[in-house]
Amino acid sequence: MIIDRTKRPEEKGQIKFKLPEIQRFELKNGLKVIFVEKNNLPIVQMLLYVNDGSKSDPKGKKGLAFLTSLLMDEGAGNLDALQLDDEIESLGSILRCSSNQDYSTISMLTLTENFVRSLELFSMVVSSPLFSEKDFIREKKKQLTKIIQLQDDPEFIANTAFRKILFKETPYESPVMGYRPEVENINLDDVKNFYDKIYTVKNSTLIVVGNITQSELEKRLNNILGNWNNQNEYKTGLPDFQKPQKRFYFVHKEGSAQSELRIGTTSGVRNAPDFYAKTLMNSILGGQFSSRINLNLREDKGFTYGAHSSFSYNRKGSSFVVSTGVESAHTAESVTEIFKEFEGIKKFIKPEELDFSKSYLIKRYPSMFETYTQIAGNLSLLPQFDLPDNYFNTYIEKLERVTLDEVLESARKTLNENNMVTVIVGDEQIIDSQFNESAGEIIKLSSGDVLSEKVI
Amino acid sequence: MKNVLNINYERFKLKNNLDVVLYKDESLPIVAVNLWYKVGSANEKPGKTGLAHLFEHMMFQGSEHVPKEMHFRYIQEAGGTLNGSTSIDRTNYYESVPKTALEMVLWLESDRMGFFLPALTQEKLDNQKGVVANERRQNYENQPYGLAWEKLFAALYPPEYPYYWPTIGWMQDIQSYTLEDVRNFFETFYSPQNASLVIGGNFDPAEAKELVESYFAEIPNNAKVPALNVPFPVLNETKKIIHEDNVQLPRIYLAWISDKLYGPDDAALDILSDILTGTKSSRIYKSLLFDKQIAQDVNSFQYSARLNGSFIISSTPKPGIELHTIREEIFKQIQGVVENGVTEEELKRSVNSFKSSYIYSLQNLNNLVDQINNYTCHLDEPNSFLYDIGRYEAVTTEDVVNAAEKYLNTNFVELNIVPKK
Numbered sequence: 001m002i003i004d005r006t007k008r009p010e011e012k013g014q015i016k017f018k019l020p021e022i023q024r025f026e027l028k029n030g031l032k033v034i035f036v037e038k039n040n041l042p043i044v045q046m047l048l049y050v051n052d053g054s055k056s057d058p059k060g061k062k063g064l065a066f067l068t069s070l071l072m073d074e075g076a077g078n079l080d081a082l083q084l085d086d087e088i089e090s091l092g093s094i095l096r097c098s099s100n101q102d103y104s105t106i107s108m109l110t111l112t113e114n115f116v117r118s119l120e121l122f123s124m125v126v127s128s129p130l131f132s133e134k135d136f137i138r139e140k141k142k143q144l145t146k147i148i149q150l151q152d153d154p155e156f157i158a159n160t161a162f163r164k165i166l167f168k169e170t171p172y173e174s175p176v177m178g179y180r181p182e183v184e185n186i187n188l189d190d191v192k193n194f195y196d197k198i199y200t201v202k203n204s205t206l207i208v209v210g211n212i213t214q215s216e217l218e219k220r221l222n223n224i225l226g227n228w229n230n231q232n233e234y235k236t237g238l239p240d241f242q243k244p245q246k247r248f249y250f251v252h253k254e255g256s257a258q259s260e261l262r263i264g265t266t267s268g269v270r271n272a273p274d275f276y277a278k279t280l281m282n283s284i285l286g287g288q289f290s291s292r293i294n295l296n297l298r299e300d301k302g303f304t305y306g307a308h309s310s311f312s313y314n315r316k317g318s319s320f321v322v323s324t325g326v327e328s329a330h331t332a333e334s335v336t337e338i339f340k341e342f343e344g345i346k347k348f349i350k351p352e353e354l355d356f357s358k359s360y361l362i363k364r365y366p367s368m369f370e371t372y373t374q375i376a377g378n379l380s381l382l383p384q385f386d387l388p389d390n391y392f393n394t395y396i397e398k399l400e401r402v403t404l405d406e407v408l409e410s411a412r413k414t415l416n417e418n419n420m421v422t423v424i425v426g427d428e429q430i431i432d433s434q435f436n437e438s439a440g441e442i443i444k445l446s447s448g449d450v451l452s453e454k455v456i
Numbered sequence: 457m458k459n460v461l462n463i464n465y466e467r468f469k470l471k472n473n474l475d476v477v478l479y480k481d482e483s484l485p486i487v488a489v490n491l492w493y494k495v496g497s498a499n500e501k502p503g504k505t506g507l508a509h510l511f512e513h514m515m516f517q518g519s520e521h522v523p524k525e526m527h528f529r530y531i532q533e534a535g536g537t538l539n540g541s542t543s544i545d546r547t548n549y550y551e552s553v554p555k556t557a558l559e560m561v562l563w564l565e566s567d568r569m570g571f572f573l574p575a576l577t578q579e580k581l582d583n584q585k586g587v588v589a590n591e592r593r594q595n596y597e598n599q600p601y602g603l604a605w606e607k608l609f610a611a612l613y614p615p616e617y618p619y620y621w622p623t624i625g626w627m628q629d630i631q632s633y634t635l636e637d638v639r640n641f642f643e644t645f646y647s648p649q650n651a652s653l654v655i656g657g658n659f660d661p662a663e664a665k666e667l668v669e670s671y672f673a674e675i676p677n678n679a680k681v682p683a684l685n686v687p688f689p690v691l692n693e694t695k696k697i698i699h700e701d702n703v704q705l706p707r708i709y710l711a712w713i714s715d716k717l718y719g720p721d722d723a724a725l726d727i728l729s730d731i732l733t734g735t736k737s738s739r740i741y742k743s744l745l746f747d748k749q750i751a752q753d754v755n756s757f758q759y760s761a762r763l764n765g766s767f768i769i770s771s772t773p774k775p776g777i778e779l780h781t782i783r784e785e786i787f788k789q790i791q792g793v794v795e796n797g798v799t800e801e802e803l804k805r806s807v808n809s810f811k812s813s814y815i816y817s818l819q820n821l822n823n824l825v826d827q828i829n830n831y832t833c834h835l836d837e838p839n840s841f842l843y844d845i846g847r848y849e850a851v852t853t854e855d856v857v858n859a860a861e862k863y864l865n866t867n868f869v870e871l872n873i874v875p876k877k
Contacts, residue, residue, distance in 0.1 A: 001666050001667070001669070001670040002670075003563075003670045003671060005520075005521045005563065005567060005571070006521055008530060008560060008563065009559040009560045009563050010559075011534060011554075011556040011557050011560065012556050012558075012559065013555070013556050014556070015485045015554050015555070015556060016485065017484075017485050040483040041460055041815060041818055041819060042460065042815065043815065043816065043819070081736060081746075082736055082737040082742070082746070085735055085736040085737060086735070086736075086737055086805065089734075089735050089805045089806075089808070089809050090801075090804065090805045090808055091808070091812075092808040092809050092811060092812025092813070093812070094816075109816060110812075111812050111815060138745075138746070138749055141749065141774070142752065145705070145752045145774055145775065146752070148704045148705065148775065149600070149703075149704060149705060149752070149772070151704055152600035152702060152703050152704055153599075153600060154598055253702075254702065255702050255876075256598060257593040257594075257597035257598040258590065258593045258594055258597075258598045288532060289528050289532065290525065290528050290529045290532055295525065298587055299524075299525060299583065299587075300583070301583075301586070302582070302583045302584070302585070302586025302587050302590070303586070303590065304587070304590050304594075305587060305588075305590045305591040305593075305594045305595070325590070325593070325594045325598065326590070327586075327589075327590055327593065356529070356532075356533050359533045359534070359535065360532045360533060360535060362535065363533075363534060363535020363536075363554055364535035364536065364537065364554075365535070366484055366485055366486060366554065367484070367486055367535070367537065367552060367554075369484075370484060370486070370819070370820060370821065371819035371820050372819055373819070
């Protein structure tokens with residue numbers, strides 16, 4: 001075979017890719033189930049998606065959703081915390097419980113041969129967690145200590161400060177981990193009440209991806225998880241997000257080896273039609289390695305190991321943020337460059353850039369459905385954002401249809417300089433030497449301000 | 457379950473000795489290409505530490521027929537993902553792409569294996585020195601406890617030993633690399649005979665074979681790769697180091713020299729680690745976090761590599777608890793294993809979780825082909841999943857106790873990371 005190294009080889013052939021077929025059914029207790037059968041490995045992944053999290057923490061008790069999720073796997077049914085863990089480990093299964101602002105999850109990965117017993121244990125965790133006083137005291141101490149430790153982490157401080165400013169006076173302003181004095185205030189009854197209110201049949205969707213037939217799965221689920229019977233209902237109202245005003249915050253962290261930057265603003269909801277234009281705009285601007293911001297700050301200037309931007313969506317809207325850690329000496333210059341990139345993308349996008357990003361996102365789509373865990377995670381987007389079942393089938397087509405003008409429009413809508421919040425976590429010695437008055441007012445915060453319930 | 461771990465493959469060598477393994481799996485329209493170069497930070501010289509890793513960065517800066525920035529861009533445009541990583545023993549490069557783009561990936565990988573030097577410039581080197589210096593700041597210097605591992609290894613080994621320095625390199629060394637260093641490094645280590653290529657996933661083997669032949673066979677070998685012959689390290693005395701860091705809570709690290717990767721005691725040490733700290737009822741975890749509640753976390757690893765391994769335990773005490781209290785409890789639990797042994801239940805639980813983790817790891821094609829390359833390079837047999845699991849199945853309770861006695865009842869390094877005053 002003769003090759004010509006001077007030319008990039010053409011792609012050969014066609015991709016035939018079938019998206020996983022999604023089945024839906026309900027258990028006798030009314031629990032909604034989304035199922036995908038997948039048989040290349042003897043594995044079953046279960047994921048209980050519970051549609052609420054720390055945004056429903058009561059006032060003065062921030063951190064309750066997190067503490068509840070810490071306690072979920074500390075014993076269930078007739079097994080104490082150690083017995084439960086021992087049995088799961090003996091089966092070679094993996095149980096995880098977690099909570100974020102919008103939702104909580106309980107997941108279990110198991111070999112098919114151990115599916116039935118793993119499902120029984122999973123079911124016990126879901127429907128009859130132990131919530132013993134002794135486990136509660138221990139896990140609460142763990143959370144309180146974790147909050148102390150997070151003061152060391154500049155990325156956590158930057159993310160927390162950014163969200164606190166952006167989502168001021170909404171339930172999204174506080175970190176999932178909560179604040180120390182408020183966690184101190186939580187008692188075991190709070191956990192039990194939160195569990196009764198949030199972890200309900202009506203509020204949950206079970207996602208199963210695995211090596212099992214639908215009829216077998218339905219039978220097993222009905223026999224085991226079908227007896228879970230918390231039918232409580234509740235509704236939460238959420239205030240609308242305000243567009244933030246342009247502000248510049250500096251958090252001093254002594255001995256910082258770099259400056260952590262967050263620059264961004266609020267944006268719209270996930271299931272709006274401009275989702276696809278925003279996705280493409282972000283991809284061109286900072287969403288992947290070959291994006292403008294990364295090529296500028298990393299591959300041209302060498303100021304950073306990496307810089308990227310993203311939209312992260314919640315029930316009420318989203319945030320857009322550029323995140324990077326940069327060499328302290330080039331902090332101000334990096335901020336200037338990021339704002340330049342905002343202005344640049346509002347003015348001009350080359351058709352090749354749009355083609356590149358479309359190609360990147362569309363052609364990699366099959367690889368988003370590779371692992372059992374990935375597929376389950378993708379399916380959880382459906383209940384999370386009330387997306388229709390054909391969402392995955394129409395994704396590529398909708399991306400393809402986006403025009404250059406729509407991408408420019410989404411850049412103009414998102415990247416308004418007057419609404420940009422800038423947070424820097426670094427050593428304050430750099431402020432005087434790098435930021436002059438033209439930068440505007442710099443609001444100085446301490447990491448204590450950021451990580452406490454104090455309003456900033 | 458056995459059959460998913462018993463993989464079919466085809467292996468051949470090109471005339472320049474490039475080792476090639478083909479593994480077919482048509483479950484998705486994706487193909488993964490994974491290339492190991494048998495060079496890592498262990499092959500560096502003091503004064504130029506971190507060069508293997510910097511070199512990995514340079515490999516993404518283009519080659520004779522691929523302009524700067526285009527290596528990433530071409531693969532991303534085809535819908536692929538890519539990266540590389542450097543460890544103490546090897547450097548790997550990997551791509552996962554839709555099956556239509558296999559030829560392009562082989563073109564890119566062969567171009568940087570055979571035609572790297574003509575595209576090397578001072579400007580690219582200066583840029584990536586800046587990037588790597590920032591990687592060191594971001595991932596080590598600006599992370600709480602981020603310098604712990606390099607402090608530990610620098611105490612565990614003598615300065616000339618190849619695992620003494622960190623993979624990322626010392627900061628002053630990163631700033632010292634010259635074009636000549638990079639050129640020499642390429643000429644010494646980046647040679648077909650020192651590499652192993654695995655292609656896995658959805659492709660036609662006959663076609664892949666022809667493509668590999670066409671793109672790689674003409675790449676010449678350089679001079680012989682220098683062998684790394686060092687005696688197994690010995691720690692002559694127990695050492696204690698104290699390092700101040702920007703942290704709220706202190707942390708203790710204990711490190712011993714241990715058996716090498718795939719060595720006779722390697723699996724027993726993995727299981728020992730699991731029995732000590734791997735689950736809620738594991739010995740040290742239960743004692744520190746459940747019964748006494750004096751620690752926030754505890755972890756241990758059998759960190760095994762080609763020349764030797766190290767066994768490491770670390771723990772963060774709860775506020776107000778002294779490090780020595782944690783240390784005493786850790787040693788008490790190790791002594792408990794040595795004197796009273798471990799139970800069949802503990803052993804069985806641990807072996808089961810190792811076994812299932814192998815099955816779970818097969819879900820991701822990139823992981824799978826990287827593991828195949830690991831087996832090819834270390835064991836000279838790509839189909840070693842069952843052999844590997846068999847190592848764990850063969851471990852007895854006596855083996856675990858013997859491993860604890862042999863490796864943990866000897867000199868060690870204690871590192872205390874303490875809050876700055």
